[in-house]
Amino acid sequence: MTIAIHESALIRHFNTRKEVLRAWEEKIGARFSPFRGFKMPDSRLYVEHPDFLDSIVDLIITNERHIFLRGPVGSGKSTLMLLALRDLPTLADRKGNKFVTGYVGMTGLYEKQMSAAIADSLRVKYRRSWESSQIIEAVAKECVRRYIEEKSRTALFVEDVADNQEAAFHKLRYLADLPTQEMKDEYPEVLDEPIITLIMSGTNVYWNAMLSFLPQIADRTEPLDVPALDDMKAKEFIGRRIAYAQGDIDSFNPNNTDISPFTDEAVKVINDAAKGNPRDIRMLARGCQQVAAENLRRSGNPEVTKDIAKLVAEAYATILREVR
Ligand SMILES: Nc1ncnc2c1ncn2[C@@H]1O[C@H](COP(=O)(O)OP(=O)(O)OP(=O)(O)O)[C@@H](O)[C@H]1O
Ligand SMILES: [Mg+2]
Structure with missing residues (x-):
């Protein structure tokens, strides 16, 4: 009885509040409400940062470094990734290469989940029964093939990268280091630059963790701070x-x-x-x-x-x- 009365009082309170807002x-x-949270915000809600976006895209195009989009929770890292993803397919680098893009938005991934997510995002075929190393090898081969035969470089976006299992991270490292020495030996005149650019996101804490635990990647990665509005x-x-x-x-x-x-x-x-x-x-x-x-x-x-x-x-x- 008592509970029912409390409940209805609570419901009445919320209904009144809703009516006031309404x-x-x-x-x-x-x-x-203009300020409700959208799971998938309409892109017409985005406030653009044209200069910052250009600096991201320029870095990808010049192919000198991987990128770490750095910023606190809610600062707009994911939004900027989506904007960069939107622009890249229409661009080409100075050698005339186009871009194939992939986006891994899930986190908490194990090695095999990460490998499968990367393959899915880049539309690379694999068998479910494969080990993660086989899946990543298939991704690597296909990215090299696209580079050589289709003049397409790969830009792989990975959200909140440090929220994945450490083993998953090593798969990324392998891709970040492509082409391998054997690949370069096989096609010395074509494979003279990295073919996959990683665009990762995360907070400053994670960037620092990457500096100490994965210096091999961090050394070749440019941290870019998401600008405040x-x-x-x-x-x-x-x-x-x-x-x-x-x-x-x-x-x-x-x-x-x-x-x-x-x-x-x-x-x-x-x-x-x-x-x-x-x-x-x-x-x-x-x-x-x-x-x-x-x-x-x-x-x-x-x-x-x-x-x-x-x-x-x-x-x-x-x-x-x-x-x-
Ligand atoms: N440039 C922008 N214009 C309009 N809305 C934005 C912009 N940047 C971020 N937002 C909005 O702010 C919220 C947080 O943005 P977003 O998810 O991109 O941040 P984040 O840095 O990826 O956060 P998290 O650390 O939680 O992943 C979202 O509701 C998003 O739609
Ligand atoms: Mg985000």
Whole structure:
């Protein structure tokens, strides 16, 4: 009995909260919360970093180093990978080689899972019964064949690389070192450069671990820090999400200065607190929606003011401190 009463009180509380949020969304002409988390975000929500993206792509094209996209959780590593993946198939390097791309997004992989994931991502055929070394050998052979016969180099993207088993990492190392000496001996005039470029991601802690435990790869890898969003980009981030929720994303103009109901001052406070981290900007904006929605019920005004943003940023800082 008692439990049933508590439950219904809880449900009523959540329903009221939902209604309050819903009223705010309706007021601004949104069909859902602009700040909900999407499993697969629409690419029209992305705020681009053209210069940084160019520097990634340039490094891949010049083929001098592997790449480690370095940044805290939620800083946009995966998003940048997707953007680079989008651009590469349309490009060629200075020798006229095109690119074949593969993306391994899963983590926690063992040797064989990693080998199979790489083969799948690069569309290389193998048998399920094969050992991981056979699978990787098939990948290596096919990448070399594509290089020689199709003038295609391979760019292999591997997310959160250090979250995999150590043995899995050695498979990557083998690919990173291609062509092998025997391959070079066999085709000396063609195989004079690496044929697979690795683009890995991870936090700074993992980069340091790689430096000490896998110096053979780290020495040939360029760490690139994912840039924080500046205030203009934070504004665009919020603006895109609002336009998306309003069904207006296709006419979104990044130079548009109006992102009401958020004020510019509120965005600045949010971005300072988030240190330009998109995941944190989203969380803070969602908190602001909550407070602004309560406010709307009392005053009829849906605005997200600087004061609301300050309130939410302070609460957020407290929570983060407690978590740490
Ligand atoms: N440039 C961007 N424009 C718009 N949204 C972005 C951008 N970068 C990241 N985001 C959003 O921020 C969130 C975190 O981004 P992402 O998953 O790319 O970060 P990450 O660094 O890979 O995080 P993790 O360490 O958890 O893997 C996602 O919701 C993503 O859609
Ligand atoms: Mg990620």
